[in-house]
Amino acid sequence: MVVVAELFPRGVNELFDWPAMFGKDTLLAFNKTALMALISTAICIAIFGLGSRKRALVPVGIQNVAETGYEAVETNISVEVMGAEGRKWTPFLLTLFFFIFFMNIFEVIPPIQFPATSRFAIPVFLALQTWLIFIVVGFIKQGPFYILKAITPPGVPKLLYILVIPIELVSIFLIRPFSLAVRLFANMVAGHVLLTVFAVMCWELSKMDSGTYQLAFIPLPFFGLMAMVGFEILVALLQAYIFTILTAVYVGEAIHPEH
């Protein structure tokens, strides 16, 4: 920890603080996080753009990746959560899933090794977007009394509404977006910090000249680092999946409150 502190004298914030490349102190200050968001965009467009151009009867290569991704999201998220009507939401959910996944997976890709989603701005934007979408969908599908319907679940004794209404109001319209954003953000921050700690331990142990004592301990952080890289790949995939499936659940509830 001392070594980490020496490497990052301004604290853990320094691991996530990227200076603007241009437009500093403006609303369009462009830093590494913004660049990674745009690169994720480019990768998504490249995969699905190239994949959709091919019309082979037996899909191979990029077409296979695109079609498998589409079917996976449609089968496991859209239809699974929202029923047959969920098919219409597949494009949005697929975009969300792959956009988040590529920004997460940068965490383990040399030389980038930084998950863009560990910048709070990105989960916050995506969570607010989900929040806005399910509210708008709720009003469209359930009419002007959507919020009232959402916070007064049927079958609850009238007297209990005194407790239920504030709980539902807070949980649906405040905690949902907050938990969405914090879950993704916290997982990616934790993963990035862990990888950094293991990597710095390896690096510093290899630099020390005090004999075989340190060298004997290098395998511990090294294998820890390797295990964590594998684990973070899983986390990157899982967090993208969780964010997307929760979005589907929230939108599905707004469409069909009885579910």
Next chain:
Amino acid sequence: MRIRKLLAPLLVAGFLVAAVPGVAGASGGEELTHCVTELAEKIESGKVHGDSAVNSALDDCRKSPNFLLPPLPEIIWTAIAFAIVAGALMKFALPALKKGMKAREDRIRDDLTAAENARVEAETLRADYELRLAEARGEAGRIVEEARQSADDVRRDLVARAEADAAELRSRAADDVRLATERAMADLHTRVAELSVELAEKVVERNLDRDTQIALIENYINEVGSR
């Protein structure tokens, strides 16, 4: 070639990101130096004075922006990036992808239906052929049975005819034997009678005429024969 096309944007992306300070916090040292330099200038110019003020300013220099606060520019850039990817994918790429998948699904369904129809048709033809084969086998069996029956009839007829011929031959042979025997017996009677007469003539000479002797001898022979 496809892999190269896919790898190219990834490599470009990697180098672009790496072009930005490559290690997390690489910019931190520079900013700290810049902040401390500015602080020193402020102390020299008297803008900051006193130990507590200097320490406080140094602490501020050590602090980087709190990473729990979402910077507005990053939210804006994320919104722009998501709008671009959502627009491109939802407007162009995914409908085309879905259309291609639907076309393939339809084609496979049609092929499967055609294959199922062909299978049913083949099954019907096979059943028809099997029915015809069974009929042909039945017909062949019937023909063979008829042939066997005819052969049996012919065999029986031939055997019966042969047996009848044999019986007739046996009967004829028996008749022939009987006639021959009778004839032989008659000849024998005659001869014996003649011999007896001759003998008797020789014995008694003229006592009896020939016809009487013959009658006498035949009576005798008949008596002997009836015994």
